[in-house]
Structure formats: C-alpha cells, structure tokens
Amino acid sequence: MTKSFERLRYYLPTIVVAVAVLALWEVLVTVLNIQQFILPKPTQIAGRFFEEVNLFVTGQGSILFQAAGATFYEALGGFILGCGSGILVALVTARWTVLSEAMMPFAIAANSVPIIAFAPIMNNWFGLTNPVSKMTIVAIIVFFPTMINTVRGLTLIDPRQLELMRSYAASDLKILRALRIPNAVPYIFSALRVASPLSMIGAVVAEFFGGPRATLGVFITQEASGFNFDRAWAAIVIASLIGIAFYAIIVFAERRLAPWGTREAG
Amino acid sequence: MTEIPAVIRAEGVNKVFTVKNADPVIALKDIHLDVKRGEFVSLIGPSGCGKSTLLRLIADLLQPTSGEMVINGKTPVQARLDRDYGMVFQAATLYDWRNVGKNVQLPLEIMGIDKAEREKRAAEMLELVELGKFAKHYPWQLSGGMQQRVAIARALAFQPALLLMDEPFGALDEFTRERMNLELLRIWHATQTTVVFVTHSIAEAVFLSSRVVVMSPRPGRITAVLDVDLPYPRNFETRELPRYFELVTHVRELLRDAHTFDE
Numbered sequence: 001m002t003k004s005f006e007r008l009r010y011y012l013p014t015i016v017v018a019v020a021v022l023a024l025w026e027v028l029v030t031v032l033n034i035q036q037f038i039l040p041k042p043t044q045i046a047g048r049f050f051e052e053v054n055l056f057v058t059g060q061g062s063i064l065f066q067a068a069g070a071t072f073y074e075a076l077g078g079f080i081l082g083c084g085s086g087i088l089v090a091l092v093t094a095r096w097t098v099l100s101e102a103m104m105p106f107a108i109a110a111n112s113v114p115i116i117a118f119a120p121i122m123n124n125w126f127g128l129t130n131p132v133s134k135m136t137i138v139a140i141i142v143f144f145p146t147m148i149n150t151v152r153g154l155t156l157i158d159p160r161q162l163e164l165m166r167s168y169a170a171s172d173l174k175i176l177r178a179l180r181i182p183n184a185v186p187y188i189f190s191a192l193r194v195a196s197p198l199s200m201i202g203a204v205v206a207e208f209f210g211g212p213r214a215t216l217g218v219f220i221t222q223e224a225s226g227f228n229f230d231r232a233w234a235a236i237v238i239a240s241l242i243g244i245a246f247y248a249i250i251v252f253a254e255r256r257l258a259p260w261g262t263r264e265a266g
Numbered sequence: 267m268t269e270i271p272a273v274i275r276a277e278g279v280n281k282v283f284t285v286k287n288a289d290p291v292i293a294l295k296d297i298h299l300d301v302k303r304g305e306f307v308s309l310i311g312p313s314g315c316g317k318s319t320l321l322r323l324i325a326d327l328l329q330p331t332s333g334e335m336v337i338n339g340k341t342p343v344q345a346r347l348d349r350d351y352g353m354v355f356q357a358a359t360l361y362d363w364r365n366v367g368k369n370v371q372l373p374l375e376i377m378g379i380d381k382a383e384r385e386k387r388a389a390e391m392l393e394l395v396e397l398g399k400f401a402k403h404y405p406w407q408l409s410g411g412m413q414q415r416v417a418i419a420r421a422l423a424f425q426p427a428l429l430l431m432d433e434p435f436g437a438l439d440e441f442t443r444e445r446m447n448l449e450l451l452r453i454w455h456a457t458q459t460t461v462v463f464v465t466h467s468i469a470e471a472v473f474l475s476s477r478v479v480v481m482s483p484r485p486g487r488i489t490a491v492l493d494v495d496l497p498y499p500r501n502f503e504t505r506e507l508p509r510y511f512e513l514v515t516h517v518r519e520l521l522r523d524a525h526t527f528d529e
C-alpha cells in the first residue's frame with residue numbers, strides 16, 4: 001500500500017509533465033489552427049494508432065504492425081550480431097593486452113564515424129529488401145561501443161584485486177574467468193543499454209534509404225510523402241514504444257543478472 | 267644446535283622505487299628480520315616507513331632491489347607458487363558478484379579443490395569468524411567489520427601456515443577493532459598460524475604480538491625489536507595490566523626515538 005503510494009510519488013512528476021506536454025500540444029494545434037500536415041493533434045495520432053491496434057487484434061492485418069515486426073526483427077538481429085561480436089572480439093583481444101591497446105584508438109575513431117552513411121552501400125551489397133542489409137548496419141553501429149566497453153571492463157580492474165589473484169598464484173585463464181569477466185559484466189550491460197535504442201534508430205534510418213514496404217522507415221517516408229501525417233506519426237509512436245521496451249528489457253535483465261553493478265541506482 | 271626453522275628470513279634487504287621525474291624513493295634499507303614458526307610479529311611505524319612494502323616483498327608482490335628474502339627455505343616466488351601464505355589487505359577486496367560463501371571459496375576454486383570440499387571448508391571458516399549465518403549474503407550487505415572478517419576467513423580457507431595482514435582493521439572503529447583483535451588471537455591460537463601483522467596502532471601491536479618490530483621512515487628501516495611478555499590467553503583484562511601499559515609506553519618511546527623530524 002505505502003510502497004505503491006511511494007512509487008506513484010516517484011513517477012508522478014514524470015506523468016504530470018507528459019500529460020501537460022500532450023495537453024499543451026493539443027491546445028496549441030487547435031488554437032493556432034496548425035495544419036495536420038505540419039503537426040497532427042495527439043488525439044488524432046492516438047486515434048490512428050488504436051485503429052491499427054484494432055486491425056491487428058481482430059486479425060484483419062495491420063501493415064503498421066507488420067512493419068513494426070519487420071523493423072524490430074532487423075534491429076534485434078543486428079543487435080545480437082553486433083553486440084555478440086563486440087563482446088567476443090573484446091574477450092579475444094583482452095588475452096593479449098598489447099593487441100587490445102593497439103586496437104582501442106581505431107575502435108574509438110570508428111565509433112565516431114556516422115556509420116549510417118554506409119546504409120546505401122549495404123543496400124547494394126545485400127539487396128534493398130534483404131533484412132540482412134539493415135542488420136549489418138545495425139550490427140556495425142552497436143559493435144564499437146560494445147567492444148570498447150567490454151575491453152574497459154576486462155582491463156580496468158582494481159589493482160588490489162589483481163594482487164589478490166597473484167597471491168593465489170592464479171593463472172591468466174583463471175584470472176579472466178574469476179575476475180576479468182565478472183568485472184566486465186556491468187560494463188557490458190551499460191553498452192547494451194546504449195545499444196538497444198541505437199539498434200532501433202539504426203534500423204529505421206537505414207530503411208529511409210529504401211527497403212520493403214512493410215518496414216517502419218519505408219512506411220514513415222511513404223505516408224509522409226502521401227500527406228498521411230497521422231499515420232506517419234502513429235509509426236513514430238510505435239517505433240518509440242519498441243525502443244523503450246527494448247531498453248527496459250535490458251535494464252530488467254541487468255538487475256537480475258548483475259545486481260552488483262546497478263545497486264547504487266537501485 | 268638445532269633451531270626452529272625460520273618461516274621468514276630477510277637478510278640485508280633493500281627496496282628502492284624509481285619514480286618518473288623524481289628522485290628514487292628508498293622504501294626499505296638494510297632489513298634483517300627472522301620470523302619463527304608460530305610467532306605473531308607486528309610491524310609498526312608511521313606511514314611511509316615501508317611496512318606494506320616489506321609485506322609485499324614477503325608475498326612476492328614486489329621484488330627486492332638487493333638483499334635476500336627466504337620464505338620457508340624457498341625463494342618468495344616459489345613460496346607464492348606453493349601457496350604458502352594467505353594475505354589480508356587493508357580493504358576487504360571482496361568480489362561483489364560472489365556471495366560471502368563463494369568469496370571464501372575463491373582461493374580454493376583457484377587451487378582446483380572440488381566443490382564439496384570447498385563448501386565444507388568455507389562453512390568452517392565462516393563459523394570461525396562467526397559469520398556462519400551470512401554465507402548467502404552479498405558483500406555490500408555487510409558492515410565494514412563483517413567484510414573484513416570474510417576477508418580473514420578467505421585467507422584462512424586454504425589453511426596457509428603463514429598469514430600476512432596489512433592493517434586489516436585500519437578502517438574500523440575502536441570497539442570493532444578491539445573485538446576483532448580478540449577474535450584474531452583466538453584464530454591464531456586455534457590454527458597455530460604464523461602471523462605478520464602491519465599496524466600503526468601501538469595498543470594493537472602490543473596486545474596482539476609475541477614480538478613487535480619498530481620501523482622508521484626515510485629511509486625505511488627497522489630501529490628496534492621488542493619481545494612482548496604478556497601472558498596468554500589475552501583478553502579484556504590484558505589491557506589493564508601494568509605490564510601492558512609499560513610495554514605501550516616503551517613502544518611509544520621507541521617510535522619517538524626512531525622518528526627523525528626531518529620535515
């Protein structure tokens with residue numbers, strides 16, 4: 001009882017701000033008589049959104065939900081591919097400190113390159129409608145932050161903890177398993193937290209350069225050019241919801257699997 | 267004539283740290299020290315006199331610049347590889363991702379001891395430091411004193427004949443520290459371990475030790491060695507004996523004599 005009350009108190013400011021912004025948006029669009037192709041009202045977007053939900057739930061088929069599924073598939077595929085290989089490369093190079101130290105500047109430089117600019121090239125390589133072209137872009141985008149953070153987690157270790165291992169005459173492999181890898185877990189999760197919404201963004205933006213009709217990026221471009229702005233906005237809403245849910249799942253997994261890294265945040 | 271073999275023998279040990287863009291630091295100069303089996307030896311001195319450095323040389327976490335260090339008749343490297351000693355640092359340095367029981371098992375795991383035996387020994391050691399009920403807790407759920415007891419249980423888990431402790435109770439309040447001192451003496455008695463204990467508390471050094479080694483800084487050297495002839499078992503009453511006060515005063519004077527106010 002008191003606990004849920006406290007929770008409410010904690011989230012109340014956020015809820016109030018959200019409601020206020022939406023209300024202000026609605027009022028301003030109405031009062032200033034803003035055209036729907038510039039900015040539709042929240043109620044209009046919500047109406048369109050629930051129309052699609054209705055189509056989807058009643059089994060009549062919603063192209064928007066189909067598009068959301070396809071885009072999420074690309075994002076998830078790229079996420080697993082990119083983060084997985086980022087962690088793997090970090091683990092392999094961390095065995096040879098010199099190698100990972102030599103690679104770090106390149107990784108950091110590569111991380112600041114706008115990788116999304118390669119999207120048209122990937123479309124050429126793998127085919128415009130092949131989900132692999134979007135997965136590759138997403139994978140490259142999330143690879144670098146994941147690799148960099150994992151290397152940090154494997155190498156930034158309290159020297160006293162390393163001394164302890166030395167005092168046990170522990171082999172490098174045992175130090176890796178008992179100390180370096182667990183030490184890296186919170187670092188990896190913090191990379192995954194960044195990578196999860198990034199993979200959605202990467203997939204949607206890559207689709208702006210072309211792809212099958214039933215993907216969010218293509219859907220948004222086509223509806224916007226057809227002046228169906230409420231439909232475009234409904235697609236943006238769904239892309240945001242997926243991004244947030246993806247992020248929330250990572251945070252939840254982190255609390256379950258690595259509570260020692262998050263306990264301060266609580 | 268047969269002698270009790272020395273667990274630790276340091277002969278003319280020097281340690282110089284070369285620091286970038288600064289004069290080299292003579293951390294230890296001409297150290298001679300013999301520690302016999304079953305002794306409880308304290309190293310006492312102001313900070314910077316090389317206590318930790320000496321302990322690290324014994325533990326082969328550092329190598330002497332010159333001189334000879336022999337542990338159980340072997341080189342320090344060999345002694346470390348043979349896991350001859352357990353070490354307790356000033357900070358508990360527990361692993362946050364392991365519960366208390368698993369932390370105590372850590373050295374046993376590294377040494378490849380099987381699970382059943384590990385769990386049995388960890389339970390025994392936690393019992394010894396009176397934390398039997400906390401095996402499933404995580405380090406961050408314990409107080410500083412409890413964490414340090416876990417670190418001691420961990421160091422004792424593989425039953426090393428030599429225990430090296432670097433200001434293990436330095437961060438604790440006076441009451442907890444006095445309780446921990448009693449507990450440590452009880453453990454020392456029960457396990458018959460040889461202990462080298464670094465402290466900068468005179469009271470602690472006198473209360474715990476069979477021998478107190480007084481050190482002074484710049485350069486770090488041993489200035490006096492004092493036998494502590496207080497009776498066993500030592501307990502709260504020990505701290506009220508006239509002899510205890512005499513010894514505390516004596517150590518204080520030795521430290522004062524040793525300390526050259528060159529700053």
Ligand SMILES: Nc1ncnc2c1ncn2[C@@H]1O[C@H](COP(=O)(O)OP(=O)(O)O)[C@@H](O)[C@H]1O
Pocket residue numbers: 283284285291292293311312313314315316317318319320486
């Ligand atoms: N790794 C190191 N590099 C350079 N100087 C060091 C290092 N470790 C210790 N020293 C210096 O050696 C001296 C002794 O240090 P230490 O053994 O930690 O003293 P204590 O433990 O008695 O306080 C100090 O002057 C310290 O600054």
Ligand SMILES: [Mg+2]
Pocket residue numbers: 317318319432
């Ligand atoms: Mg020290």
